[in-house]
Amino acid sequence: MSRIKNHPILSIPYRECIEFFWQGNPLPALQGETISAALLANDIKILGHHHKDGAPQSIFCANGQCSQCMVIANGRPVKSCMEIIQPGMQVEPAENLPALQNVRDSAQFNPIEEIEVPVLIIGGGPAGLSASAELGKLGIHVLLVDDKHRLGGKLALQTHRFFGSTDAVFAGTRGINIATRLEKEIDQYSSIEVWRNSSVLAVFSDKKVGILRDGRTYMLVTPQVILAATGARERFLAFRGNTLPGIFGAGAFQTLVNRDLVKPANKLFIVGGGNVGLIAGYHALQAGIEVVGLIEALPECGGYKVHKDKLARMGVPIYTSHTIISANGTDGVESVTIAMVDDHFHPIPGTELSFACDSVLIAVGLESVNEFYIKAKEYNIPVFAAGDAEEIAEASAAMYSGKIKGREIAQALGIDSGTIPADWYRTGEILKSRPGIIHNDEIAIPEQGVRPVFHCTQEIPCDPCASMCPQGLIFIDPTDIRKIPAFQANEATCTGCERCITFCPGLAITLLDYRKDADFPTVAIPFEFSYEMLKTKQTVTVLDTSGQVLGDLEIVKVEQVASRDHTLVVKVRSPHEIASRIAGIRVQESNLIQPMNHYVQHIPDDTIICRCERVTAGEIRQLIRQGYRDINEIKAITRAAMGACGSKTCRSLIHRLFRDEGIFLTEVTDSTRRPISMEVPLKIFAGIDNGEVNQGE
Numbered sequence: 001m002s003r004i005k006n007h008p009i010l011s012i013p014y015r016e017c018i019e020f021f022w023q024g025n026p027l028p029a030l031q032g033e034t035i036s037a038a039l040l041a042n043d044i045k046i047l048g049h050h051h052k053d054g055a056p057q058s059i060f061c062a063n064g065q066c067s068q069c070m071v072i073a074n075g076r077p078v079k080s081c082m083e084i085i086q087p088g089m090q091v092e093p094a095e096n097l098p099a100l101q102n103v104r105d106s107a108q109f110n111p112i113e114e115i116e117v118p119v120l121i122i123g124g125g126p127a128g129l130s131a132s133a134e135l136g137k138l139g140i141h142v143l144l145v146d147d148k149h150r151l152g153g154k155l156a157l158q159t160h161r162f163f164g165s166t167d168a169v170f171a172g173t174r175g176i177n178i179a180t181r182l183e184k185e186i187d188q189y190s191s192i193e194v195w196r197n198s199s200v201l202a203v204f205s206d207k208k209v210g211i212l213r214d215g216r217t218y219m220l221v222t223p224q225v226i227l228a229a230t231g232a233r234e235r236f237l238a239f240r241g242n243t244l245p246g247i248f249g250a251g252a253f254q255t256l257v258n259r260d261l262v263k264p265a266n267k268l269f270i271v272g273g274g275n276v277g278l279i280a281g282y283h284a285l286q287a288g289i290e291v292v293g294l295i296e297a298l299p300e301c302g303g304y305k306v307h308k309d310k311l312a313r314m315g316v317p318i319y320t321s322h323t324i325i326s327a328n329g330t331d332g333v334e335s336v337t338i339a340m341v342d343d344h345f346h347p348i349p350g351t352e353l354s355f356a357c358d359s360v361l362i363a364v365g366l367e368s369v370n371e372f373y374i375k376a377k378e379y380n381i382p383v384f385a386a387g388d389a390e391e392i393a394e395a396s397a398a399m400y401s402g403k404i405k406g407r408e409i410a411q412a413l414g415i416d417s418g419t420i421p422a423d424w425y426r427t428g429e430i431l432k433s434r435p436g437i438i439h440n441d442e443i444a445i446p447e448q449g450v451r452p453v454f455h456c457t458q459e460i461p462c463d464p465c466a467s468m469c470p471q472g473l474i475f476i477d478p479t480d481i482r483k484i485p486a487f488q489a490n491e492a493t494c495t496g497c498e499r500c501i502t503f504c505p506g507l508a509i510t511l512l513d514y515r516k517d518a519d520f521p522t523v524a525i526p527f528e529f530s531y532e533m534l535k536t537k538q539t540v541t542v543l544d545t546s547g548q549v550l551g552d553l554e555i556v557k558v559e560q561v562a563s564r565d566h567t568l569v570v571k572v573r574s575p576h577e578i579a580s581r582i583a584g585i586r587v588q589e590s591n592l593i594q595p596m597n598h599y600v601q602h603i604p605d606d607t608i609i610c611r612c613e614r615v616t617a618g619e620i621r622q623l624i625r626q627g628y629r630d631i632n633e634i635k636a637i638t639r640a641a642m643g644a645c646g647s648k649t650c651r652s653l654i655h656r657l658f659r660d661e662g663i664f665l666t667e668v669t670d671s672t673r674r675p676i677s678m679e680v681p682l683k684i685f686a687g688i689d690n691g692e693v694n695q696g697e
């Protein structure tokens with residue numbers, strides 16, 4: 001069984017065990033989990049085979065977006081990542097195309113319920129929740145619709161403490177706890193109605209919005225104003241073997257590990273050095289999964305330096321200016337091949353390296369889910385967008401943008417909510433900031449008393465260290481929290497309370513205590529792994545910010561304090577010469593990360609672009625070279641973009657193939673988007689809500 005039984009941050013709740021059947025064989029599952037989680041927990045990774053070429057199919061997005069995880073449950077084709085397992089459920093792999101059910105001569109059509117609401121918020125993530133709270137305070141009736149069983153969006157998957165402003169967006173608090181706080185806050189407001197497990201299907205020209213409520217009842221909602229807080233979806237990447245079971249989007253990986261508490265991998269390789277990839281790597285390590293390496297095509301990782309440093313000093317090698325050539329294997333990932341890239345991002349022959357791993361995590365960027373926003377605009381429905389649906393940024397920025405949009409919506413409804421303070425907009429902009437400049441100046445640490453060392457040298461919006469210091473000794477410019485922190489006191493004033501080091505989201509502060517022995521000061525290091533990992537150890541390997549080993553040092557003490565929300569503090573005795581360079585403790589041994597002695601060659605035309613219909617880059621490229629410029633024609637010829645996911649995964653890749661051929665997208669006619677955002681049985685539109693099969697599905 002691949003379940004996570006211990007986690008340094010997450011508690012493992014008791015859930016009743018139930019039985020279901022996979023291909024007729026009884027298997028255990030936990031009450032309330034998805035079918036895909038139950039299958040992965042039983043080490044079942046292949047969920048079917050594609051009708052076109054028999055390729056094994058598996059979970060990719062875990063978010064209802066890619067449609068790769070289809071299984072047949074009690075006779076119905078369902079997305080296993082969205083459907084809750086039921087006792088006795090008969091689950092079968094989706095082999096080839098599912099057969100259509102028998103259709104009754106005349107189905108019973110039922111009336112569709114229609115309602116009107118002042119505000120419809122689509123998406124219960126950080127932006128949608130914050131906007132709801134703002135509107136709830138004003139007593140405005142809001143219908144908040146989210147397709148998950150739990151609100152919080154990506155916040156509910158984040159075990160790390162958040163960056164940003166402590167006052168404005170709970171910085172220093174873990175994402176999972178912020179989700180709980182926001183959910184509780186909106187529960188206080190009776191004017192907010194929440195529909196969980198409910199998907200918006202389409203925004204129509206008659207200004208009605210079609211919603212599948214609770215996964216089964218079709219409703220039409222007419223809102224006065226819509227807020228699209230629909231978040232983002234992950235970009236897919238073209239490389240050989242990119243659809244093998246074991247290739248995950250970063251969000252899927254976090255969902256499986258941090259929400260479903262299953263272990264989908266033992267050895268993971270990460271593609272993408274933005275915050276999403278870096279954080280997912282850290283989450284993997286916390287879940288006991290080895291991280292073999294991380295590649296980034298740019299010369300430097302795009303995510304926060306503190307996230308990168310954290311991963312590097314855990315023992316994860318980071319290869320910048322590298323790309324993935326292939327994921328290799330037959331029924332699942334067995335290894336990955338990477339290569340260095342030149343200035344034009346072309347792989348440099350002879351630089352290939354292969355690493356043994358069983359999973360590859362793709363974190364190469366996000367794109368806004370903005371289809372409902374665009375449609376509402378087209379049909380002249382008053383509409384706002386917040387969070388990633390408006391602009392891709394951190395969840396803290398999404399929270400703040402939701403708050404602002406909540407007030408703007410109140411104004412649009414003509415409700416007097418006062419003027420929106422100008423500094424809200426400035427804070428919103430600061431929270432959206434990309435990582436800024438890195439300060440390389442050496443700061444001499446006086447070797448006396450107690451001193452924090454800030455290993456955080458890049459300008460990013462973050463201030464918990466300053467707001468947590470009870471003595472007020474840490475200064476960050478309150479008008480611009482992107483500035484790096486500075487210690488502002490003499491040696492007598494720091495008491496060594498360790499609040500700054502335990503609440504720093506980047507784990508980027510250590511505390512040096514010279515009071516007992518100036519030659520061998522104690523270095524206090526924050527640590528977010530299990531206490532058990534250290535219990536039997538006398539020493540730990542300490543590293544600097546870049547992951548360079550400084551030595552094995554004696555553990556003086558490990559502190560585990562309930563009020564620190566699972567952050568341990570490990571104290572080591574260090575020679576004074578290296579004390580200020582110590583930034584972390586290695587958790588992963590370096591012998592994992594050796595490359596294999598061969599590599600698998602790149603065959604670009606074999607690369608799958610449309611995973612639903614198994615259409616390769618070669619097939620599409622050939623048509624582009626023949627002069628096709630209308631993606632609808634390419635779609636008609638190859639079936640690319642015609643599959644179940646509605647082109648959510650392949651559209652940007654087809655665009656990229658055009659660009660690779662030197663064709664500007666202005667010369668290309670884009671494919672027509674489907675009016676309905678996801679697959680639903682046709683009977684839903686007829687108001688048939690009896691859960692039966694064989695009735696016109």
Ligand code: FES
Binds near residue numbers: 067068
């Ligand atoms: S993995 Fe289920 S829809 Fe993508």
